[in-house]
Amino acid sequence: MMEPQINYSMPVLNLPPVEVQVDEIDGKISIFDSLRKKYLVLTPEEWVRQHIILYLVQYKEYPRSLFALEKGLKYNTMQKRFDVMVMDRDGKPFLLVECKAPDVKLTQKTVEQVSVYNKILGAPNLCISNGLQHICLAWEEEKGQFRQLSQFPDFG
Template identity: 45%
Template sequence: MQKLNFSNYSFRFKNSENKTYIFDIIRKKFLLLTPEEWVRQHVLNYLIEDLKYPKSLINVEKLVNVNGLKRRYDIVVFNTDGSFFLLVECKAPEVQITQGTFDQIAQYNFVLKAENLMITNGLNHYFCQMDFENEKYVFLKELPEFSK
């Protein structure tokens, strides 16, 4: 898999029937290693190792109902009170991040109301803090480290 714009992390892999699988440290199981999963696993390690977010506050690939349609978010991080702190949208490295990507995460966040957003294809990362009062987002240079 291609080198991404993250720190170097240790991953567990296994091969089965000529396919490679990567261990998901949140879901505690091996998943088929696709380009998007490669990005998702880097983001999880970034959140846990670099930003010190507790694993217990992170959730991966759960269904969310958006305008009557079932959608699946990539990663969320909860606040200790159970509200949504961060919503992450992961794309494969070859996928360009476009206005459509921002529209997608905005639709999800209309339902979830996360305080912060992250969009990444592993090469380019965008961080936003929500301003719900003025119905806009403010771009950040990086996400804050975890604080209780």
């Protein structure tokens, strides 16, 4: 018996291929989140987030158990939510990733958004991605500033 085809259209991203599970649930196209073990409504931003998670786990060998997703944080009096945080083996922030939909241009404003979140979290590595373009930054202690990386940082 053949699986019924689910019609959805999402762009091919600038990441190595990963296998995502897409299904129709309650009339909505949904994508399986392998970390939270549940289906989430498929939005362009969720498409990017799931691809980045699978890329980091499958290609960069980041441990699944060290991810935190869409957690709230307070900046001044504002409630904010980060997209993806990966901890190091000591439980300290290692990588903060802000995901945007593929049609959202990455600008200084998007870099500033992740920088604001990082004032609270203190991750030494930051990435902003719309799935097509990735801006990855690493903190250089001696210079007191971030420098751009050519790819997502290696874990460990």
